Amino acid sequence: MQKVPYIALNENGVPTLYVKEKPFLMLAGELHNSAFSSLEFMEKEVWPYLDPLGLNTVIFPIAWENIEKEQGKFDFSLLKGLIDQARKHEKKVVLLWFGLWKNGESFYTPGWVKRDYKTYFRACYPGGIPSDTASPFCETAIEADKNAFCHLMKYLQEYDSEEQTVIMVQVENEIGFLGAERDFSEAAEEKYAEMVPESVNCQGVNWKTAFGEDAPETFMAFYYARAVEKIVSAGKEIYPIPMYVNAWLKQHPDIPGIYPSGGPVYTMLPVWKNTAPSLDFFSPDIYVADFKKVCQQYSADGNLLFIPEARRDPVSASNVFWALGGANAIGFSPFAVEDFLKEDFMEVEEEMLQVLNIEAAGFCCQGTGPYLQQSYEILKGMLPQITKYRGTNAMKAFIRNTPNEKGTIIPMENYDILLDYMQGKTGSAGIILCGENSFYIAGCNVKFQGLPQRASDQYVTVIRMEEGRFIAGKWESRRILNGDELHEKYLGDMAEVKYVEICLHDGK
Ligand code: DGJ
Numbered sequence: 001m002q003k004v005p006y007i008a009l010n011e012n013g014v015p016t017l018y019v020k021e022k023p024f025l026m027l028a029g030e031l032h033n034s035a036f037s038s039l040e041f042m043e044k045e046v047w048p049y050l051d052p053l054g055l056n057t058v059i060f061p062i063a064w065e066n067i068e069k070e071q072g073k074f075d076f077s078l079l080k081g082l083i084d085q086a087r088k089h090e091k092k093v094v095l096l097w098f099g100l101w102k103n104g105e106s107f108y109t110p111g112w113v114k115r116d117y118k119t120y121f122r123a124c125y126p127g128g129i130p131s132d133t134a135s136p137f138c139e140t141a142i143e144a145d146k147n148a149f150c151h152l153m154k155y156l157q158e159y160d161s162e163e164q165t166v167i168m169v170q171v172e173n174e175i176g177f178l179g180a181e182r183d184f185s186e187a188a189e190e191k192y193a194e195m196v197p198e199s200v201n202c203q204g205v206n207w208k209t210a211f212g213e214d215a216p217e218t219f220m221a222f223y224y225a226r227a228v229e230k231i232v233s234a235g236k237e238i239y240p241i242p243m244y245v246n247a248w249l250k251q252h253p254d255i256p257g258i259y260p261s262g263g264p265v266y267t268m269l270p271v272w273k274n275t276a277p278s279l280d281f282f283s284p285d286i287y288v289a290d291f292k293k294v295c296q297q298y299s300a301d302g303n304l305l306f307i308p309e310a311r312r313d314p315v316s317a318s319n320v321f322w323a324l325g326g327a328n329a330i331g332f333s334p335f336a337v338e339d340f341l342k343e344d345f346m347e348v349e350e351e352m353l354q355v356l357n358i359e360a361a362g363f364c365c366q367g368t369g370p371y372l373q374q375s376y377e378i379l380k381g382m383l384p385q386i387t388k389y390r391g392t393n394a395m396k397a398f399i400r401n402t403p404n405e406k407g408t409i410i411p412m413e414n415y416d417i418l419l420d421y422m423q424g425k426t427g428s429a430g431i432i433l434c435g436e437n438s439f440y441i442a443g444c445n446v447k448f449q450g451l452p453q454r455a456s457d458q459y460v461t462v463i464r465m466e467e468g469r470f471i472a473g474k475w476e477s478r479r480i481l482n483g484d485e486l487h488e489k490y491l492g493d494m495a496e497v498k499y500v501e502i503c504l505h506d507g508k
Contacts, residue, residue: 005167005241007280007304012391015281015304017242017330019092019167023387025324026331027376028057028094030309031338036060039081046338047089053340053369054376058086059308059333061096061173063108068148071112076155083165094308094331096170097152099145099231101224103248103356104178104260106134113144120144123183130185133177136223136262137187146231150238157239169241170308171232174248174285175224176260182216183223192219199274218271220262225275233278245272246283246308249294251357259357266297285309285335287362291319292401295327305329311362312336317371317495318427319399321443324379325431326397328390340369371426371444375495377469378442382497384473385433393434398446400428409451412439414504415460420447425493437463437504440475442497447490450502458504462486466499475499 003021010016016023035046050058062079069075086093098108106114106122113120113134120141122130134141149171160166177183182192196202200222202210211218232243247264259265264272264282272282281304284294291310299305305327310316316334323329339345353360379386389395396410400421407420412434421428422445430443441448450460465486468477477499479485491498 004161004239005164007242010390014328014391015302015330016390017167017304017306019164024092024167024330025383025387026057026092026094026306026333027055027320027379028059028308028331028333029053029055029337029340030059030096030333030335032336033061035338036062036082037066037078039078039085042082042085047085049338049341050091051089053337053373054380055091055337056380057092057094057167057331057333059094059096059170061098061108062152063098064100064113064145064148065108065110067152068110071110071144074148074151074155076152076159079152079155080159083160086165087163091165093166094168094170094333095156095166096173096308097149099149099172100134100141100227101172101175103174104176104263105132107132109134113141121185121187123177123188124185125180126184128184128186131177131179135183135185135187136177136220136227137183137185137191142227142230145227146234149231149235153235153239156241161239167241168306169235169243170283171228171235171243171245171279173246174260174263175228175245176248176263177220177257178260179257181255181257181261182220188223191223192216197222200271201274214267217256217261217268220256221264221268221271222262222275224262225264225272229276229278232276236278242280244279244281244283244306245276246285248357249284249286249288251288266300269301269303280304281306283308286319287311287335287358289359289362290401291315292322292326292399295323295329299327299329306331308333309335312339312365312368313362313426314368314371315427316368317375318429318444320372320375320379321429321431321495322397322399324386325395326399326429334365334368334372335363336365337372339365340372371494375444378495378497381470381472382431382433382442385470386431389433396432396434398428398430398432398443400445407446411453414453415458415502416451416453417441418449418451420449422446422490430491430495438499438501440470440497440499441491442495444491444495445493448500449489450500452504456504458506461503461505462489463501463503464499465489465501467496468499469497
């Protein structure tokens, strides 16, 4: 039997996903929440729009309510069908476990959990008013989720460990409590009054004394992480593939409860790491504009970066270059990608976006399809190089992170590359593969130029410039760009790759 997918450092010390012993980078897309619930819908309305986008990985959920409609009776026929479809379409799958918690609520639990308010008691708002979220203090609910998750892992182990279509599992979705800073159920009140548990770095004091205004959020993070640890560690005993949780990010208004309190926002990562050591990493869902900053926050301290949800507007077609080339992400995935190449699809209601605190611009995928398609095609050809150069100086990347950032200078070994971001365009970003006196530059919306290093008394001449593509890691030149075209050293609005050979003179 094949070794299951796993995470390890590559030869350059960068956290890497290995599938069948080979490093695997994901050009991915997540689906709308309800697509997976019908195989017929998937065949007609989803797969035909995924294949041309050039994804190698699809991200979709399997929900607790779909596998255990009746308590104790498991049915994996839907999941089997989904995995079979993915195999037919030659895609890997990141499976989202919609169990007890999805976006701070519990609407994917089976009816028998939803109906039984007593056994599976709810987290409460101040004054003991019950919410629709199962309380992370309800041990029976956690055990029931764990049991279902273990059955799921058993199924994957039996049905998929040979083929390995499912390569990672996300446990729960944007976990945390919405609507209040913490749970005020009776069970939670009791725990909140106790001393902080030993495993948290402050002992002998209660939560409030230990964490001040961050106490409610830290308290929730600890108990959510504790619940997830129970679920994940049990699941991994059965089928130990990589598992992670994803975060609804902190953003204005930056108050826990407006974003799910206790989720793995970056300030809570130390608590999560400490309390849920069976998790492999923590992922940001990036709908905010400051892509680079979030990538930094979630790749710090050796955390593996994977972006399961990204904005749907055309900027994604440039952000993906930074994710893979600049932040060493193992994968990038805009949300609801099945819309991207459809001519008519339903725009999401403003009202829903307000509830989710997602800016409307980031959710509008008008025009994104062809741009992302092009970026994925270019990156697909470069994956062998990106895989090899992750964590070395042979690969560099750039991104315009704010609209008024003008450009940057990328230092090479003997010379520099001056980059001017093209103004008024959606996104400027790219990857540079560096040779001694040559480079490949891939990405969009940037002008480039070789510059001598300061005080070197040298100047730079372009010997040759080509446009072309990488096909399975091999450069295939199309045109030699000379004459008028040599003056136009830029990458356009749709991603492209150029090869440039230069020579340095000292003028003598
Ligand atoms: C983030 C969630 O994780 C997704 O499941 C989805 O609800 C999107 N928000 C918005 O559609």
